[in-house]
Every structure is written in structure tokens, then in C-alpha cells.
Amino acid sequence: MERNGESCVQRAAAGDSAAFGLLVEEHTPWLLVRLTRRLGSHEVAEDVLQEAFIAAYQQLAELRAPERFGAWLCSIADNKARMWQRRRITQLNLLDQLDLAAPPEQEKQEIRALVRKAIGRLSDPHRDVIVHHYLKGYSYQQTATLLHLQTGVVKSRLQKARKRLQKEIMAMAESSTAQTFKLGPDDLAGLRHVARFTSDDPKRPIMHCVCLDAGGRVVATDGSRLLNWSSKGLASLPAPMILDSLRPEMIPDTDSATLILEEESATLQTADGRRMTFPATPGPYLKYQEAVGTPGPILAVVRSERLMACLEAVEPFLREQHDLVKSGWDYMP
Incomplete structure (x- = not known):
């Protein structure tokens, strides 16, 4: 094949x-x-x-x-x-086992994110016992059997692994766990345009948002059209993120800015220190059909060969999305 x-x-x-x-x-x-x-x-x-x-x-x-x-x-x-x-x-409540002395303002969700990263930094022997005992839920004896170790060795390694995790987590807690993206003038202008495209429909709050999709696609809808634009500065974004209530005036009029994405917020920071923060949540965004629905018959008047070629190009897409087989599809040169 x-x-x-x-x-x-x-x-x-x-x-x-x-x-x-x-x-x-x-x-x-x-x-x-x-x-x-x-x-x-x-x-x-x-x-x-x-x-x-x-x-x-x-x-x-x-x-x-x-x-x-x-x-x-x-x-x-x-x-x-x-x-x-x-x-x-x-489920396994590893945080209680670690007995972390987190700052009062440190949220549990943020600590869990640090734990996940810290586990990845452990040595293979320590990571193996942590994964088997805490993440997979095996007992000391089962972990020992699976890893071909003595039960006493498993207990000893777990104790050392927890201490190592504490050190790693407290060190990482001092640094940001956010994702950062450098945006240029085209990226910022594009975001400003997309923000103007969102809907104000009070019954559909998801359409007040802008979706940053994996790979740098930026998506928004006004309820009748769906805008899909690609941002070079966001090309490395690994997973969708929804920006809530993003407005054009929140996008700085500058040549560059840094977008900082965290668990529940997004911040645009300029070189001179200005910061604009707004709510954010993990995606995905709503589907095309959920955004624009299915309209009735479409009338298109084409007066040039170039526009005719465009019409021919979009006809299969429109036929699929809007059930043109039933509503009919016709045009006159």
C-alpha cells in the first residue's frame, strides 16, 4: 500500500x-x-x-x-x-508521602505538576520503585518481585527517592513551570485581528474565547464564520489552550512580546515590562459544526475565471459541511 x-x-x-x-x-x-x-x-x-x-x-x-x-x-x-x-x-496521594513544605500560596495543582517533572529527573533505580509502588500501585513485595530486588532494598530506595524528590521539587518551585513563546509583529497583529473576530453571544461563552491550537493554529468564531490563522511564534505549542475574553486592546502595539502560558492564565509581557493577563484553560475548542451550524442554500455569483476556480475548490468542502446534496448546488458562469 x-x-x-x-x-x-x-x-x-x-x-x-x-x-x-x-x-x-x-x-x-x-x-x-x-x-x-x-x-x-x-x-x-x-x-x-x-x-x-x-x-x-x-x-x-x-x-x-x-x-x-x-x-x-x-x-x-x-x-x-x-x-x-x-x-x-x-489517586495515590504521593504529595502526602513527600510531606512537602510548600509556600502558602502554592496551589496543589502546581505542586502536582512539579512532582511529575521531578519524577522524570530521578535516577533509573529510584524512578523504577516510585513508578511501580506509587503510580502503578504495587505493594513492596510486588515491586520487589517485578524489579528482581529484595523487599528491604525497595523500601530503602523509596525512602531515598522521596528525599530526592523533595529536593528536586523545592528547587523547581522557585522557577516558573509556564510555557513561553516569543511573538513578533505579525503574530501580535494576527492575535489582534482574531480577537476582533470573537462572538459576544451571552448564551455561548466558549465563542468569547480564542483557541491556540497545537502547532500554532489560532482559531476563533463569530457564530457564522470560523477564522483559522497560523502563528509562526506559536508553532511549537504542543497542546490546545483556550484564552478567555481576549480583546484587541489587550494585545500590545509593539514589535515583540512574550506569551506566558500557565495552567489557568496567559500573560503577554513586553520588553519594557508591561503585562496583560487573562484567564486560560486547556483545550480543545468547539467543533466547526458547533460553531457555525448548518445554513440554508448558498447563493454565489461568480464573474471571473479566478473566482470560478475558487468556487470549484471550495465546493467539495461546502458540500460536506452543509449537506449541499439536499439543498442543491448550482452556479452560472
Whole structure:
């Protein structure tokens, strides 16, 4: 079978399971390395990756840009990993075992994020016992059997690993866990334009927001149209983030700024120290159909060959999105 990226994605979206199998084969190696590094366990990474592929297969018809399949799949895998980490850390209550002396203003969610990063910094022997005992929930004896160790060795390593985690976490707590992106004049002008495009519909607050999608796509809707713009400065964004109540006047009129994304907020900071902060939450954004609905018949008057060519190009998209088979599709040169 042909192994062409975009063609393979299109065939898979049309229901070709063999084509999707080729995509799985192509993207498994690098995603498995990425997830193993993040989760600290090859076994757990395989389980999370399997969940990501299932979700991707179920959502594949929603992917509007086949050439961005890799980045889109990566964002799904990262979200699945994030959900796994939050669930396991919360259930096992590792924070209580660590007995952290966090500052009063330090939120538990922020501490959990630090714990996840700190586990990744442990040595292999310490990380193995932490992952097996706390994250996978095995007893001392089960952990010892799985790692071919004595039970006393497991207990000793866990004690040392917890102390090491405390040191790592307290060191990292002093530094920011936020993601930062350098934005140029085109990025800022684009954000300003997108912010003007949002809706004020009080019944649909999600449309007051701007979505920063994985790979740098910036998406907003006014309820009848959906704007999709690409930002070079946000090209490395790994997962969607929703910016709430972003307004044009909040975007600084300057040649450059730094966008700082944290768990629940986003901040634009200029070189002279000005800061504009607004609420933010993890994505994803609403689907195209949920944003603009399904309109009635569309009338288009075309008066040039170039516009005619454009009409021919968008006709398949419109037919798919707006059920033009029923409403009819006709035009006159």
C-alpha cells in the first residue's frame, strides 16, 4: 500500500483501517520515546499511546489539515499523558508521602505538576520503585518481585527517592513551570485581528474565547464564520489552550512580546515590562459544526475565471459541511 502521508491520512479518514495501520506504524517509535521520557515507564507509555491512537481514529474525520496529522496526534498523546498523570498522582496521594513544605500560596495543582517533572529527573533505580509502588500501585513485595530486588532494598530506595524528590521539587518551585513563546509583529497583529473576530453571544461563552491550537493554529468564531490563522511564534505549542475574553486592546502595539502560558492564565509581557493577563484553560475548542451550524442554500455569483476556480475548490468542502446534496448546488458562469 502507498505510504504517502497526506494520502494515507485521507484514506484513513474515509474508513481505510489498513491506511490507519500505516500511520500507527510510522508514528509509534517517536511518540513512544516522547511518552516514555515524560511518564518514566515504557510500559505505561505503551498503554497511553494505545489510548491516543484510539482517540485519534475516532476523531480523524474532524482533522481539517491532513498535512498536520503528526502535530495533531502529538497533542492528543500529550493530553492523554497529562490525564494519566493527574489521575494516578491524585489517586495515590504521593504529595502526602513527600510531606512537602510548600509556600502558602502554592496551589496543589502546581505542586502536582512539579512532582511529575521531578519524577522524570530521578535516577533509573529510584524512578523504577516510585513508578511501580506509587503510580502503578504495587505493594513492596510486588515491586520487589517485578524489579528482581529484595523487599528491604525497595523500601530503602523509596525512602531515598522521596528525599530526592523533595529536593528536586523545592528547587523547581522557585522557577516558573509556564510555557513561553516569543511573538513578533505579525503574530501580535494576527492575535489582534482574531480577537476582533470573537462572538459576544451571552448564551455561548466558549465563542468569547480564542483557541491556540497545537502547532500554532489560532482559531476563533463569530457564530457564522470560523477564522483559522497560523502563528509562526506559536508553532511549537504542543497542546490546545483556550484564552478567555481576549480583546484587541489587550494585545500590545509593539514589535515583540512574550506569551506566558500557565495552567489557568496567559500573560503577554513586553520588553519594557508591561503585562496583560487573562484567564486560560486547556483545550480543545468547539467543533466547526458547533460553531457555525448548518445554513440554508448558498447563493454565489461568480464573474471571473479566478473566482470560478475558487468556487470549484471550495465546493467539495461546502458540500460536506452543509449537506449541499439536499439543498442543491448550482452556479452560472
